[in-house]
Amino acid sequence: MTLTVATRRWLWIGMIILGAFMIALGAYFLHVGIDQSNKIAGISGPFLSLIGIGIATFSAIQARSTSTASPPSSLRQSQTSGDGSVNFQSGGDITFGNGNNIGDR
Template sequence: MAGRVAKWTGGALFAVAAVGMGAYFLHVGLAKADQTASVVGAFVGVAGLALALYGTLTTRRANAAAPIPGTCAGPDNPAAVHNEISGGVFDGPVVQSRDVHQINFGLFASPSQSRPAE
């Protein structure tokens, strides 16, 4: 219910603002309306940039502060992560990890060479 009221209120405010700006711009003329719209647009752009930066910073801080559930294995919780692979044919090593930077297993045969012909 609250979401519907917010949508209707936002739509009504937008409609009132659009009609009010149209009446103002019609009253002051096209040249003055163009200048006013440029200034208002610049302020809206700066405000939007500031809000975007604020949202980005608060999201990063919240994500950095909170650990991901189930990923903290250690002495207190040794079984926090359980990886299981079942079914299928694996022609080489299977690596399940987080934050892998460089890994080298050497050369392995292609899957078509490692399986017998059926």
């Protein structure tokens, strides 16, 4: 997957905002103390976990739908090198000629 300039820019902006949020959250937890921080984290943890599971499920479904696309049937490559050694590729299958011997063996 190649990212466009605009996509990379949005990723950088998002990461900067997320980093600033994490720093602010850490400063807030230092301010309120360990007991209150533990209570807040205990309440928000399960909700953040559910959000993470949802994002992971969405990503897995999206990746699976894009990876099942079949290659075009017209894809064909061939190469000849040496005595009787011919390599063919068609849609992902590779056949080595010359009894799969490499070199002078």
